Amino acid sequence: MRILLTNDDGIEAEGLRLSVEWAKTLGEVTVFAPKLQQSAKSHSIEIHKGYEVKRVDLFGGIEAYSVDSTPADCVRVAILGMKKEFDLVVSGINCGPNLGGDIHYSGTVAACYEAALLGVRAMAVSASFQSFENAIKNIGRVYKEICARRMFDFAEIVNVNFPEAGDEILITKMGPAIYSDSFEFLPDGTVKPSLVCLYEGTRDLGLDTDATMTGHISITPLRCDLTDVSAFERITKKVG
Numbered sequence: 001m002r003i004l005l006t007n008d009d010g011i012e013a014e015g016l017r018l019s020v021e022w023a024k025t026l027g028e029v030t031v032f033a034p035k036l037q038q039s040a041k042s043h044s045i046e047i048h049k050g051y052e053v054k055r056v057d058l059f060g061g062i063e064a065y066s067v068d069s070t071p072a073d074c075v076r077v078a079i080l081g082m083k084k085e086f087d088l089v090v091s092g093i094n095c096g097p098n099l100g101g102d103i104h105y106s107g108t109v110a111a112c113y114e115a116a117l118l119g120v121r122a123m124a125v126s127a128s129f130q131s132f133e134n135a136i137k138n139i140g141r142v143y144k145e146i147c148a149r150r151m152f153d154f155a156e157i158v159n160v161n162f163p164e165a166g167d168e169i170l171i172t173k174m175g176p177a178i179y180s181d182s183f184e185f186l187p188d189g190t191v192k193p194s195l196v197c198l199y200e201g202t203r204d205l206g207l208d209t210d211a212t213m214t215g216h217i218s219i220t221p222l223r224c225d226l227t228d229v230s231a232f233e234r235i236t237k238k239v240g
C-alpha cells in the first residue's frame with residue numbers, strides 16, 4: 001500500500017514522526033508536510049505566488065518533502081504536481097483534538113478533504129494536547145477497526161480523535177464547536193485573538209466531542225459534498 005503522510009503542525013512535529021513509524025508497518029510511505037506550523041489554516045491553498053518544495057532527510061531514508069505552504073497544498077503538490085499515486089492519505093498525528101464544528105478550521109482535516117476531492121481515501125488522526133502516548137498505543141487497533149468495518153466503502157474521510165486516556169472505540173457524528181475566540185484590541189491597532197473553551201458536556205456519546213472528551217476514541221465519517229440534501233429535496237419537491 002502506498003501511503004502519503006502530511007500534517008498541519010509542520011514537518012518537524014513529533015506527531016508526524018510517530019505516524020511515520022506506524023505507517024511504515026502498513027506499506028510504502030512518502031511525506032509531504034508543511035515547512036512551518038499551519039494549524040487552523042483550514043482548506044486554504046496558495047494560488048498567487050510560488051512556494052518552496054524541498055526534499056529533506058528527516059525520517060531515516062523515507063522520501064520526504066518540506067512544502068512552504070498549507071496542508072492542502074502538500075496533498076495537491078504530491079498528487080497533482082509530482083503525479084504520485086497513493087492508496088491512502090494519513091494526516092497527523094495532530095497535537096490537540098479536531099472535533100465538532102472546529103474541524104472547519106482544521107488544517108489536519110482539510111488535507112484529508114483535499115485527498116478525497118482527488119479520489120484518495122483519507123484518515124485524519126488527532127491526539128490530546130497532553131500526550132501522543134494513547135494515540136500511538138491504539139492507532140493500529142483503530143485502523144484495523146476501520147478496515148474491518150469497511151468504512152472507506154462508505155465514507156470518503158474518517159476523522160479519528162484519541163483522548164489522553166481510554167481505548168473504547170465509538171463511531172460518532174460531528175458535534176458542536178469546542179472553541180471560540182476572544183479578541184483583545186491593542187493600542188497599536190492590532191487585534192490579539194485567544195481561544196475560549198465552550199465545551200460544557202452533554203454526555204451524548206454519539207457525538208465526537210462528548211465521546212472524546214469523556215475518554216473514548218471517536219471515529220467520525222466525513223464527506224466532501226456540502227449539499228443540504230434535506231433542503232434540496234424540500235425545495236425541489238413537486239407541489240400537488
